[in-house]
Each structure stands twice: as structure tokens, then as C-alpha cells.
Amino acid sequence: MPKPLIFMMGRSPAFIATDRQYARNHMWVQPDGAVCRVGFSAYAVKLLGDVHHLAWSAAPGRAVRSGDPMGFIEGSKATSDLYCPMDGEVAEFNPRVLADPSLINSNLYDDAWLFSLADARGPLLSSEQYLDHLEASWPLAQRLLKGQSSGRDAGAGGKPASDPA
Amino acid sequence: MGAGKNMANSKLAVVLSKDRPGQSEHEILERKILGGLEGRHDLEVTVLPHLYDLANDGPGMEFLRSVGGDLVVLTWLYPRSAYWVLDANGVKGRLGPTISLAEEEIDVPGNPGERAIWCLDLRNQKRPDPFLKEINRIASLAVEPATVAAGQINGRPNWIDEPTAPRWYPVIDFSRCGNCLECLNFCLFGVFGTDADERPIVEQPDACRSxxxxxxxxxxxxxxxxxxxxDPAIAGDPRISPKDLKLDLSQLFRDSDPLQIAEAERRRALEERERQSRQTAEKPSELPRKGSLDDLVDRIDDMDL
Structure with a gap:
């Protein structure tokens, strides 16, 4: 494997593989025959901590759009809804990862692909562009995470700035 | 049946609310618990479909409302969720402390003077014994005997059949609600309304978007x-209070901020509803309001609209 790029999350390095592309939602995308495999970037996995729960709400064969909710993941440090990074059709969910979500921590760039998409369409970033995206969004991400851990100011219950109605 | 009525006066009402169909392991546990309760003449055992799926005016809720005195409810729900589902359907009382409640949950809702509703979470234990033991413990505590309309026959449970389908609607925990009415303003489907005291209520549960x-x-x-x-925090896990939730990375993993996520969920649900109403060739429903927030969301999924 070519030398990975490194993004420093504080003092902790996240290794960004250069043999694939990335979506802005911190998933990597790699063609595999007729489909694209999708997995978590090292940055995402570091934020989650030790992953122990993964569940999918979408079903194989379903047409999905970028941003569609697909499932839920829980790690030792965080939980998250999971969203589709591209338009396409869900081809398969990786059964090995479903059976043992900790694979996401041990082998995130190979065995622990999450799902595959057929007819995948949508903008992607090169590894260098993804590194730039991480650099640019890190201050915001930190603010968001710190806001959550010290209350809910920037968290899921944040009050809207103005009444949407 | 006259004798049955006399006996009911010294009985504790126990309700087992089954899981949705298709969970064979759950059915086995349910059967084992019912087996363990069989022949107990000090209990009035009733079996219902999944509590969350029962209709407000259906026979299941009618039955629950008819129970006077203390009540034990075994469900596949967090006790907090089960309690507030019951409350929303007019089955009132105080939540009795049980093995299913987290130690951290000190503030159990309800007034001390009210009858007790003991909610046991069937997901807590894999074996029937802890539940049977807990029912015995409660039976020894219960001060208010049950008055139950439908009696069990020869110590066998009373099954109330109600056709149910999986439902999806919000349940309000009024011990937490701050009455800000944010929910009422936020929901586009008219799920929420207010009661006479201007408190939010779930007025149209089935208008909610699955x-x-x-x-x-x-x-x-x-x-x-x-x-x-x-997500346990959304499903009603009492141990997870809004203040000590694990970090929620959803906004990062969707590449958007929390308000955008909520807006997108709402808009997506609205679009789904419009698709459905188009399919059934109904009248065109209202379009989502386009504001600056929607524009932000559009930037993310620019395929929309």
C-alpha cells in the first residue's frame, strides 16, 4: 500500500489511505468490480472509539441518494446515524462487519468495508482533497464536539437560531 | 363467573405485552414467563400485542384503562417509554421501582399517592426467572389489589387479540418537558397539539412520518x-440524559449541522409523503417552505427538488 497521508487530530494521527477516494461525510469509496465499496475513514473511526454496534435501516436493492439515512453506529466514544455518501443503489452490506463491528477498528481500509453501492454517482474527493477538507473543517468539528461534551449548545438539541415556521 | 369476581379482588394485575411478530427468541421468553405464571391464583394475567402498537380506542388500551389498582406491565420497551405510552393513553399512575429501572433513574414520575405501575423491560434479561422473581417481589409489596374486568379462566392468562401493525409516533416524557412548544412549531405534519393547559400533546400520532x-x-x-x-437516547433509555449523551457525530457524518439534519429529516419525510399522495392520486399537498435552512440542505443533497 502506498504511503498514507497523515492528519493530526490533536496529537493523534489519522492515516488517510491514498489508494481510494473520499466523500465529505468521512467515508472512503473504492471501485470493486461493478460496484463501489464504502467504508469509514480513520478520522471517523477515531472519533467513534471502539465500535460495538452497527445496524442498517436500508435494504439491499434500494435506491439511495446522497445524504439518505442508512443506519446507526455506536462506539465507545460516540454514536452516529449513518448517511449515504453518494447516489446509487445498495448492493450489499458487509456481513463480516455486521457480525463483528470491531473489525472497523482493526481493519478499516480493507476487511471492514461497510456496504457496496451499484451505479454510484456523486462528487468525491481525492485523498489530498480529503486531507484539505479535514484541515479546513477541524476547527468546526472541534467546536461541535466540545460543545456537545460541555452541554448541548452545539449538540443534537441545539436550538434553532430562528423559528423555521 | 361470580366466584371469579370475588377472587379478582385480591389479585395483582400482570400484563404481558408481546413483541412485534417475527422475533422467535422473544416469543420463547414470553412463553416461558407465561408458563411460570400459570396456575397463579394471586395474579390476573393478561396478554396483549405490542403496547406501542395498540390503538387508543382498541380493546387492548380499553382493557388497560379498566384495570384499577396496581399494575405490572412487561414490555419490550424501556420502562420510561412504556410508562409514558400508558400515560398518553389515559392509563395513569406512578412508576414503581423495579429491576428494570436504572439506578440512576431516581426521579420516577407520578405522585406517591397514586397506584403503582411497574414496568418491566423484557430486553433486560434473557431468562424468565428474574422476571418471575420480580413479579413475586411486587406481589408481596402491592397494596392495591387489581380490579380487572376480564377474568382469567382456571389460572390461564386472558388473551386480548387486537389486530396491530407497527406504528411510529413520538411519546412525550412530561417529567422532562419544558413546555417550550418547539416540537409543535417544528413538526410539519401536525402531529403535536396542545391540551387545555397549553402543554404539548401527541394529537395525531399516525400523521407522524415513519x-x-x-x-x-x-x-x-x-x-x-x-x-x-x-439510538437508546431517542428510544427512552433513562440512563442517558440529554446532558451525558455520548457524542453524536451525525452532523459530521452527514457533513452538516444538527439543525440541518433535523430539517433534512423533516423535509425527507415530507417528500416521502408527497410521493405517496401522488401515487394515490390525491390532492397535491403543501410544499416544504423554502428558507435559508432548506437552501443549506439543498447544498448537501442537490438532487432534491
């Missing part, structure tokens, strides 16, 4: 539960 938990995220007090949601 899978959409957006109002739960928008609630500043974490008072809105969706008992079937995958």
Missing part, C-alpha cells in the same frame, strides 16, 4: 421518545 425522529433531536429537554428508534 422513521423520522427529528422532533426528538430538536427538543431541548430530551423529552420526546421514539421507543423503536435504534
Amino acid at each position: 422513521g423520522c425522529p427529528a422532533c426528538s433531536r430538536i427538543c431541548p429537554e430530551g423529552a420526546i421518545m421514539f421507543p423503536q428508534h435504534g
Whole structure:
């Protein structure tokens, strides 16, 4: 494997593989025959901590759009809804990862692909562009995470700035 | 049946609310618990479909409302969710402390003077014994004997059949609700209304969009539960208060901020509803309001609209 790029999350390095592309939602995308495999970037996995729960709400064969909710993941440090990074059709969910979500921590760039998409369409970033995206969004991400851990100011219950109605 | 009525006066009402069909392991546990309760003449055992799926005016809820005295309810829900589902359907009381409640949950809702509703979470234990033991413990405590309309026959449980389908609607925890009415303002489907005291209520539960938990995220007090949601904090886990939730990375993993997520969930649900109403060739429904927030969301999924 070519030398990975490194993004420093504080003092902790996240290794960004250069043999694939990335979506802005911190998933990597790699063609595999007729489909694209999708997995978590090292940055995402570091934020989650030790992953122990993964569940999918979408079903194989379903047409999905970028941003569609697909499932839920829980790690030792965080939980998250999971969203589709591209338009396409869900081809398969990786059964090995479903059976043992900790694979996401041990082998995130190979065995622990999450799902595959057929007819995948949508903008992607090169590894260098993804590194730039991480650099640019890190201050915001930190603010968001710190806001959550010290209350809910920037968290899921944040009050809207103005009444949407 | 006259003798049965006399006996009911010294009985504790126990209700087992079954899981949705298709969970064979759950059915086995349910059967084992019912087996363990068989022949108990000090209990009035009733079996219902999944509590969350029962209709407000259906025979299941009618039965629950008819129970006077203390009540034990075994469900596949967090006790907090089960309690507030019952409350919303007019089955009132105080939540009795049980093995299913987290130690951290000190403030159990209800007034000390009220009859007790003991909610046991069937997901807590894999074996029937802890539940049977807990029912015995409660039976020894219960001060208010049950008055139950439908009696069991020869110590066998009373089955109430009600055709149910999986439902999806918010459940409000009024011990947390701050009455800000954010939910009412936020929901586009008219799920929420207000009662005579201007408190929010779930007025049109079945107008809710299946899978959409957006109002739960928008609630500043974490008072809105969706008992079937995958995230314990949304499903009603009492140990997770809004203040000590694990970090929620959803906004990062969707590449958007929390308000955008909630907006997107709402909009997606609205689009789904429009698709459905188009399919059934109904009248065109209202379009989502386009504002600056929607524009932000559009930037993310620019395929929309």
C-alpha cells in the first residue's frame, strides 16, 4: 500500500489511505468490480472509539441518494446515524462487519468495508482533497464536539437560531 | 363467573405485552414467563400485542384503562417509554421501582399517592426467572389489589387479540418537558397539539412520518421518545440524559449541522409523503417552505427538488 497521508487530530494521527477516494461525510469509496465499496475513514473511526454496534435501516436493492439515512453506529466514544455518501443503489452490506463491528477498528481500509453501492454517482474527493477538507473543517468539528461534551449548545438539541415556521 | 369476581379482588394485575411478530427468541421468553405464571391464583394475567402498537380506542388500551389498582406491565420497551405510552393513553399512575429501572433513574414520575405501575423491560434479561422473581417481589409489596374486568379462566392468562401493525409516533416524557412548544412549531405534519393547559400533546400520532425522529433531536429537554428508534437516547433509555449523551457525530457524518439534519429529516419525510399522495392520486399537498435552512440542505443533497 502506498504511503498514507497523515492528519493530526490533536496529537493523534489519522492515516488517510491514498489508494481510494473520499466523500465529505468521512467515508472512503473504492471501485470493486461493478460496484463501489464504502467504508469509514480513520478520522471517523477515531472519533467513534471502539465500535460495538452497527445496524442498517436500508435494504439491499434500494435506491439511495446522497445524504439518505442508512443506519446507526455506536462506539465507545460516540454514536452516529449513518448517511449515504453518494447516489446509487445498495448492493450489499458487509456481513463480516455486521457480525463483528470491531473489525472497523482493526481493519478499516480493507476487511471492514461497510456496504457496496451499484451505479454510484456523486462528487468525491481525492485523498489530498480529503486531507484539505479535514484541515479546513477541524476547527468546526472541534467546536461541535466540545460543545456537545460541555452541554448541548452545539449538540443534537441545539436550538434553532430562528423559528423555521 | 361470580366466584371469579370475588377472587379478582385480591389479585395483582400482570400484563404481558408481546413483541412485534417475527422475533422467535422473544416469543420463547414470553412463553416461558407465561408458563411460570400459570396456575397463579394471586395474579390476573393478561396478554396483549405490542403496547406501542395498540390503538387508543382498541380493546387492548380499553382493557388497560379498566384495570384499577396496581399494575405490572412487561414490555419490550424501556420502562420510561412504556410508562409514558400508558400515560398518553389515559392509563395513569406512578412508576414503581423495579429491576428494570436504572439506578440512576431516581426521579420516577407520578405522585406517591397514586397506584403503582411497574414496568418491566423484557430486553433486560434473557431468562424468565428474574422476571418471575420480580413479579413475586411486587406481589408481596402491592397494596392495591387489581380490579380487572376480564377474568382469567382456571389460572390461564386472558388473551386480548387486537389486530396491530407497527406504528411510529413520538411519546412525550412530561417529567422532562419544558413546555417550550418547539416540537409543535417544528413538526410539519401536525402531529403535536396542545391540551387545555397549553402543554404539548401527541394529537395525531399516525400523521407522524415513519422513521423520522427529528422532533426528538430538536427538543431541548430530551423529552420526546421514539421507543423503536435504534439510538437508546431517542428510544427512552433513562440512563442517558440529554446532558451525558455520548457524542453524536451525525452532523459530521452527514457533513452538516444538527439543525440541518433535523430539517433534512423533516423535509425527507415530507417528500416521502408527497410521493405517496401522488401515487394515490390525491390532492397535491403543501410544499416544504423554502428558507435559508432548506437552501443549506439543498447544498448537501442537490438532487432534491
